[in-house]
Amino acid sequence: MKSYLGLVPQYEKVHKKNNRISVICIVLSVLLVTAIFSMADMAIRAQKNYFIKTQGEYHISLTDIDDETAALLNARIDVSLCGWVLQGCTGSLGGKTVSFVGANENAFTTLTEMNIQTGTYPTDENEVLLNEAALNSLGLSIGDTVSISIPNGSQKEYFITGTFEDMSSLLKADVYGVALSENGFRMIADENAKNGSTFRILFKNGVSIQNAIEEIKSTYGLNDEQVAENTALLGLMGQSENSTMQSLYIVAAFLVILVLIAGTVMIAASFNTNVLERVQFYGLLRCLGASKKQVQHFVILQGIRQSIKGVPIGLIAGQIITWCACLLLKYISLDRFSEIPLFQFSWIGLIAGAIIGFLIVLLASLAPAKKASRVSPVTAISGNMELANKRAANTKLFHVETSMGIFHALSGKKNLFLMTCSFAISIMMFLSFQVMVVFLNQGMPALSSSAADISISKGNTYLNNSLIQEINSISGVDKVYGRMEQSDLTASYNDESGTVTLVSYDDIQFKWAKDDLNNGSITPAQENEGYVLVTYYDGMTWNVGDTVILGTAKGNKQVTIAGILSTINAQNSAGSNGYMICSEDTFSDIIGKPGYTAIDIQLSGKGNDDTVNSIKNLLTSDSFISDKRLSNSESQSSYYTGAIFIYGFLIIIALITVFNIFNSMNASVASRTRQYGIMRSIGMGTNQLYKMIAAEAITYAVLGCIVGCVLGLPLNKMMFLFLITDKWGIDWSIPVSSLLLIVLLCLISAAIAIGRPIKQISKMAIVDTVKVQQ
Secondary structure, eight states, X not given: OOSGGGHHHHHHXXXXXXXXXXXXXXXXXXXXXXXXXXXXXXXXHHHHHXXXXXXXXXXXXXXXXXXXXXXXXXXXXXXXXXXXXXXXXXXXXXXXEEEEEEOOHHIIIIISSOOEEEEOOOOSTTEEEEEHHXXXXXXOOTTOXXXXXXXXXOEXXXXXXXXXXXXXXXXXXXXXXXXXXXXXXXXXXXXXXXXXXXXXXXXXTTOOHHHHHHHHHHHHTOOGGGEEEOHHHHHHHTOOOOHHHHHHHHHHHHHHHHHHHHHHHHHHHHHHHHHHHTHHHHHHHHHXXXXXHHHHHHHHHHXXXXXXXXXXXXXXXXXXXXXXXHHHHHHHOTTTTTTSOOSOOOHHHHHXXXXXXXXXXXXXXXXXXXXXXXXXXXXXXXXXXXOOOSSOOOOSSXXXXXXXXXXXXXXXXXXXXXXXXXXHHHHHHHHHHHHXXXXXXXXXXXXXXXXXXXXXXXXXXXXXXXHHHHHHTSTTEEEEEEEOEEEEEEEEETTEEEEEEEEEEOHHHHXXXXXXXXXXXXXXXXXXXXXXXXXXXXXXXXXXXXXXXXEETTEXXXXXXXXXXXXXXXXXXXXXXXXXXXXXXXXXXXXXXXXXXXXXXXXXXXXXXXXXXXXXXXXXXXXEEEEOHXXXXXXXXXXXXXXXXXXXXXXXXXXXXXXXXXXXXXHHHXXXXXXXXXXXXXXXXXXXXXXXXXXXXXXXXXXXXXXXXXXXXXXXXXXXXXXXXXXXXXXXXXXXXXXXXXXXXXXXXXXXXXXXXXXXXXXXXXXXXXXXXX
């Protein structure tokens, strides 16, 4: 042994169990950080791939620019790919509306959501691609010639070169899709093409897109209305200036800081406890001539050696958890989650975990190192830095053993602070991530109870009320419900006026509306005429109980607001004051009962394409049927991707909380083994010892839970208001179930954690506990 630091490996061989606790804490901290960062990275990759698949891989789109400007943009050094995506023109084929799109092959396959399924892309102006549904419905094949009505009303013959995959937008709009070459589209374009056509740009990797946007605006004289972001893709890249995405960035940064603090506190608590356990050893080092600096180096080297053991295990475990989450998504549905990356390493997660494991271990060991260096040679004789206390335990309120347990917990301020933080940080993290669950649920309307698989409308005319009964009798149909709607009704309140869209609900829809109720009650609007519900919108001044005057063809009608909803399912766009929802009887009283504007259908498990075809057979030729099954499936795919990872975060936090409490309590009890031996030697029984240790553990747990609730609930509220209330108008309330879950988890974990060390101490001979090696 050439240096005193050579004692470190020798000491670790003798005290394997004590070192194991520190290594486990490091593993858990690294696992927590690696798993959360890796899962977030994989979720972002999956969602990015999903949005590229469903929206196209482009960053911005420009409107109302000329070909000269387009050529100059194409020559920019920061542009990877750009091209025209020409839309807006319609025609007809087989009695159904046709939506034309024109682009060159690179723009079509990369910058749009459309993917060639079979065949080749059209290069001649008389060649086309059809969507798969159109090809199958019309009984056509690749190589056939088809006559399509173009925008000017004439018929044009086209040669079918291939097909492209069906898209949810086409199915929802109940139209066929026809793709042309760029020149082919320009040959048939009418005035509508100007509004529908965009020049899309994909920038190179590493480009600051916001700076590029500002430069493009100033260089080519474009205004804000001419430049549109692909918000979803830029948001996932961290380069969006959308207000919602900016809010998510802030929340994500806060959660990252919270996770890093949790890892630091967990490691620091373990290191501090280790120093308390080894007071006698550090005092002996001082007796042998070690300087304070040498003792500090000794403790820091111990931390580095332990991190070398714990960090790789934590990194591997965190990565395995991430892979399991990805595999779970694939198991749920291979089709829906085809974009989930499997068995890929997340360098973000691995780097973050390594930083926690090494840098924070080093930082966390500095304070214990200083504490160890202050141990005097005299302390080596007693082996306890905590013997000198100015006050004794207060035995007036509790029995002696309980009072001593509380006194032990409160006497060591450093240990008390770290133990309390261990509990509090876990609660704060759990409550913070709980808001993301609400955000996820609120932002997925396709998953609501009222989400329809099929919607029927009839342009500016109305659907017959009897159609609901006819559809309801078809096999494979689960629920059928209709809405009457009237747009642009004037609404006056307190000298303020605007417009609303009035929508009728039946009993089924009122029942579902309870899930979206922010304030007030559903019942008055459902059961009484003259009462309505309104939807929340930014800047809303209406409140429950307010009376509004509606101007209708039948004269002015007075209605009272019974409740406020966060969302609504409607066919027509909202007025300046949003939507009003009422019963069918109230609607008839205000407007009359002309018929349904839209009828929505939910299919049962037996519902399939045959069911949809049976529904189509009941409709007249001027009816529109919107098939939302694919778009609902895509939304569910996006939801489940987020849900697996967000709930995965919560599960990891809960498990880390349990393991952290177990390790912290074990280490805390182990550090006082000699004191417990002395107490047993002067007559303390095993039951009294158990009560004393339990009182100490409960003190840590209760204080930690109180601090966690005091700090966690305001954080939960702040994030809720920031992400949920500002967007949907939902009032914050205490998340009772989540709060009780994490608090009970902490208390139960603390109670169970002390069982093992107590049994070990009670089995040891009194002489052994007094002479325990430190």
